[in-house]
Structures are given as C-alpha cells and as structure tokens.
Amino acid sequence: MEAPHSSPAAETVPGAPSDLSTAPSTDLPEAVTVTITVESPEQMQDLGRRLARVLAPGDLVMLTGELGAGKTTLTRGLGEGLDVRGAVTSPTFVIARVHPPLGTGPALVHVDAYRLGGGLDEMEDLDLDVSLPESVVVVEWGDGKVEELSEDRLRVLIDRATGDTDDDRREVTLVGIGPRWAGLRGELA
Numbered sequence: 001m002e003a004p005h006s007s008p009a010a011e012t013v014p015g016a017p018s019d020l021s022t023a024p025s026t027d028l029p030e031a032v033t034v035t036i037t038v039e040s041p042e043q044m045q046d047l048g049r050r051l052a053r054v055l056a057p058g059d060l061v062m063l064t065g066e067l068g069a070g071k072t073t074l075t076r077g078l079g080e081g082l083d084v085r086g087a088v089t090s091p092t093f094v095i096a097r098v099h100p101p102l103g104t105g106p107a108l109v110h111v112d113a114y115r116l117g118g119g120l121d122e123m124e125d126l127d128l129d130v131s132l133p134e135s136v137v138v139v140e141w142g143d144g145k146v147e148e149l150s151e152d153r154l155r156v157l158i159d160r161a162t163g164d165t166d167d168d169r170r171e172v173t174l175v176g177i178g179p180r181w182a183g184l185r186g187e188l189a
Contacts, residue, residue, distance in 0.1 A: 032176040032184045040168045044070040047172060048077020054187040055082065055136045057106040059180070060150040062142040065158030070170055071140045074156065075110055078138060084108045090140075098135075107135040114141040152178030 038044045055061070055078070063071040072090045079088035084099035084107065091097045091112040099108040139146050147153065155175040161167040176184040 030178055030182070032181050034174045034176075034185055034188060036172045036174070036188075038070075038170045038172060041070065041073050044073045044170060044172075045077035045080070048074040048079075049081035050077075050188060051174075052078045052081020054184070055106075057134050057136065058150070059136050060146065060153040061136065061138045062146060062153060062155045063138060063140045063158070064143050064155065065170075066160065066162065069158040069160050070172075071156075071158060074158070074172075075108075075138050075140070078136070079108050079110075082106065082108050082136060109135045109137045111137065111139040111146075112141065113139055113145050150178075152180035154181060154184075 036047060038047055051061075051074075061078075063074065065071050072088070076088040079086075079099055082099075082105050083102045084105075085102050086097070086099045088099060088108070088110060089097075091110050095113075096109060096111040099110065101107055137149070143155075155177065157173040157175065159171040159173070161169065174184065174188075176182070
C-alpha cells in the first residue's frame with residue numbers, strides 16, 4: 001500500500017467554485033497546482049466530470065491516493081464526462097480497461113498499476129504509448145511507472161483521513177506538469 005502523502009500548501013482563491021485553491025508547485029518545473037476539497041463520493045465523481053471538460057486525446061492522468069481514496073470514483077466521473085461506453089470500474093484484476101467513445105471524443109484507457117512492480121518496461125505489454133495519442137490514459141498507482149510516457153501529464157493526488165473514520169472529505173491536488181497544463185487554473189474555474 002502506498003504511504004500517505006502531504007498536499008502542497010495552497011492559497012485560497014477568493015470566489016472560486018468548490019473550494020478551489022491554487023499555489024505554484026516548487027517541486028517540478030513548469031508545474032501548476034490546484035487543490036480542491038470534495039465532501040462526498042458524489043462530489044468526487046462531479047470533479048471527474050469537470051476534469052473531463054479539459055482533457056484531450058494524448059493526455060496522461062496519474063492518480064495517487066490510498067486504497068479507498070476515490071481514484072476509481074473520480075475516473076467514473078471522467079468516463080461520464082468523456083461520454084465513453086461501459087461502466088467504469090476498478091481494473092485491478094485486468095490491469096487495464098479501454099472504454100471507447102460513444103461520440104466523437106477520445107477513448108478512456110483506465111489502468112491500475114498497483115500490482116505492477118516495475119517501471120515503464122513492465123507496462124510495455126499494455127501498449128500505452130500506442131493508445132496515448134488518441135485516448136485519455138488514466139493510470140491509478142502510476143507514480144514512478146509511467147512518467148516517461150509524456151512530458152506533459154496531470155498528477156492527481158487524493159488525500160483522505162486515515163484510520164477508523166466515516167469522513168468522506170478529500171483534498172484533491174491536481175499538479176499539471178508541462179506546458180499543456182499552463183492554463184489549468186483557468187480551465188477549472
């Protein structure tokens with residue numbers, strides 16, 4: 001299981017929707033950071049639908065968070081927003097699922113790299129590099145495994161309360177890496 005991580009500090013943006021906060025990331029060059037608080041699984045799914053509006057073919061989205069943090073719930077919202085075929089469920093046992101578009105948008109390739117120990121070499125059999133140009137590729141547990149697929153990528157870090165709690169609140173930190181994500185703050189506003 002992945003260790004909990006800390007979200008970058010964020011500065012609140014007055015009047016921003018859904019508790020939208022932003023702060024520049026000092027970890028990565030050309031990175032834009034946006035932090036959003038969600039209070040329920042429904043809001044997480046809605047965040048996925050909102051993110052889908054800014055995604056385009058060729059986008060790589062890396063999801064990070066503990067088990068049960070909401071990675072698949074967010075991806076379900078992405079699937080709805082992208083208008084793809086099939087129910088978006090966790091691909092844990094099949095490693096990857098391809099959801100073709102119902103309309104003219106991109107396909108959604110949903111990957112669960114939790115059981116894959118190696119880096120990109122171990123994932124080559126999935127042909128993600130072939131799928132990426134015409135699809136939106138979402139990789140759960142992809143940190144340290146798929147960064148080489150694209151210089152431009154969106155990291156989504158989901159923090160939740162740990163331990164014996166029924167708290168549905170999540171802090172979702174979006175880190176847009178590379179020039180593709182320079183307008184991330186404005187696109188989500």
